Amino acid sequence: MSTLTGSVPVVSAPHRSVQEAPTRTTPRVPAEHAAPPRRDPLRFAAKLSPLLGLAVSIGLVAWGLQTGVLQSLENLQAFIDSLGAWGPIVFLVVSAASVVFPIVPGGLLVIAGPVLFGAVEGTLYNYLAVCAGSLLNFLIARHVGLALIERIFPTRTVEKFLGWTRNAHFTRAFALAIALPIAPDDLLCYIAGTTRMRWRTYALIILLCKPWALIAYGLGVSAVILRFLPW
Template sequence: MSVGSAPATSAAAPADGVPSRRDPVRLAARLSPLLGLAISATLVVWGLQTGVLQSLENLQAFIGSLGAWGPVVFLLASTASVVFPIVPAGLLVIAGPVLFGALEGTVYNYVAVCAGSLLNFLIARHVGLSLIERIFSERTVEKFLGWTRSAHFTRAFALAITLPVAPDDLLCYIAGTTRMRWRTYVLIILLCKPWALIAYGLGISALVLRYLPW
């Protein structure tokens, strides 16, 4: 599917001059950060009241007490946050090494982020721009759609996935609307994602553990 073949208008656009009803997907995308913030604040309050967040040892002991459910819940939450950003995926990437240790946490980050990124591509390939423009702002989408018009888009995409500075989730959706082959996309994600996760996840989590008063 090429960019040119994707729907050019938003699903929420009015027809015949009659305002359409509020788009539930667009509304959910706008409210989801507030929901994520509320959930995070609730968990912090609960952690402080129960003593789980009083020290790193307490936190890791609690995660360990969950058994296999700890990694399973983390993997599901991290994968979901890549597909639909209720909680910024970057926060969970930092949390991985803190909760599970440097090696195990990085492996969990890699599995979850790669799974979410592959889902983004598949969703965009089957739905097109109509859904993407409902989740992200049209200005942001148009900005990065300009990349797809370059003959060097594949290289630029690979570089963006390698560096922890670009909006990876959006770029993965946009890549699904281009003529990029599934095989090429999978190779880029699997080979380039580790470097961003190591630089961002391990780097920031190390700073958090060093300066957080635990």
């Protein structure tokens, strides 16, 4: 008598013909050993230059008091006259440069113009220097773009005034800001260069609107200083 034996299938484990290499993990560098981010030299210079300019201004005032140049308005103007043509040339160059890059607070130079050279001549020098710097700001921004502006000025301030460019009446608002000494003209001139504003429109705004701000601020503040300064 034959017995039927059922065959039970045997399941064998899969055979690995090639041994798997162990996974290698890249060791993490501790935060204290990570390389620090590289400092932007232009941004650092933009933050440091107003302090250096202010320090130079304080040093010049101290020198003027020590030598007697600042003892009276007559002594100061006599010293400026002794410089000949170099006095106005240096003032124009420094004033224009301060508009392009904040070497010295521009407001101080606008006030200094009428004090150093008289009301009419000083205001004229202010007008030439500030207009030249403002026109140059537009050209720099037009050829370089927004990246340079964000490296010179604080990011939040740039973003704030960039919102103005989205307004349909930006050109009118820009002209009003240039005519009134209440807005950061240097930054606005840079930002205008990144818009579709035409060069002719921009130049007319600067040349026609800038004198009012210079007269109101330069002549007004300098007159108050000369009135109350013990000279």
